[in-house]
Amino acid sequence: MQKKMKNEEFDHYIQSQFADEAITPPQQIEGAIFAAMAKNSRRKKLGVIGTGILVLGALAYGVNGTMNTTRVVTETPPVAVPVAAPVAMPVTLEVLDQEEQPIQKQEVHDDVLPAAAASASIVLEDSDAVENARPDNLEAVASRSVQPVVSNSQELPAILHETDSEVWVMPATVRVKE
């Protein structure tokens, strides 16, 4: 009664019997599936909203931080004042030079001898009052060796430049023994 049949034939027969298998599921399964789906969807939405809030919060915090930083920057100019101070220094130097100048001239005029004045290369200024009061023998020496120190504030850069190239400007007080 029985006959041999290849495994493949039997497998194919069984497979074909189950090709269009269908059993209607109970209706409550559909409700359970879509309820679970809706729950998942709600969770996802909440997650997205929560993430959005976190991102916005982080952004707001970041913007606040940036604003604070900006405020600090606007308050910093007083800190930068010392940096500007050295720029103002030449002005004070000019003032000092201008104030000291008459004193130098005065002392040379009173005490310095011609030879001593030449060797010291004293710088004298061309003030009219001093020139007129000067004796003749001193006038030649002064015109030969004197370099102008500072006549006014605009000449300062030139004098500084000469100082850099080792042209010495000495104080005007020179005393020579006889």
Add this chain to the structure above:
Amino acid sequence: MRAMEAADIHIIERCKKGDSNAQRQVYARYSSMMFAVAIRYTNARVDAEDVMQEAWIKVFRHIKSFSEHNSFEGWLRRIVVNTAITHYRRNQKHQFQLDIEEVHATPNDFEAFKEIDFTKDELAKAIAQLPKGYGMVFKLYVIDGFKHKEIAEQLGIDLNTSKSQLSRARRYLQDVLHAMSQRAKKE
């Protein structure tokens, strides 16, 4: 058939966009097939309902990864089978260890019947009588077209164990069907 596929593609596209009406349409069209597969693997209606629910949630969650170039029904079938396997493995652990020692040579042919006139329900009942390990391998290999390598990976068994389980399942099923045939002739 072509028109059906085109309609399916349209519905699937809507499902990918999260359209719940389209999801219900897909469910209505394929839920009977899915439930039949779930019952075939679990042999119990309650377990089949759990597998079915879990499988459909997976379907809608991962439907964006489905490519229209493949068979949608085949994709659904794979999902429900994999879910059933997970369910099976959760409940059946270390079932195959004893069988590994009982491996025998598998005959190329096996005795069958002069007349194969069993109905689908009779075949389903016969397959349901297979021991769980045998039945699982038989269903995966013969009905759902898995390879032995895939079965071994899915069930966490050795490749040779899968082959021997299939061989024994065929013999067992032959005996069951023969007994059913004899009973039917007597009646």
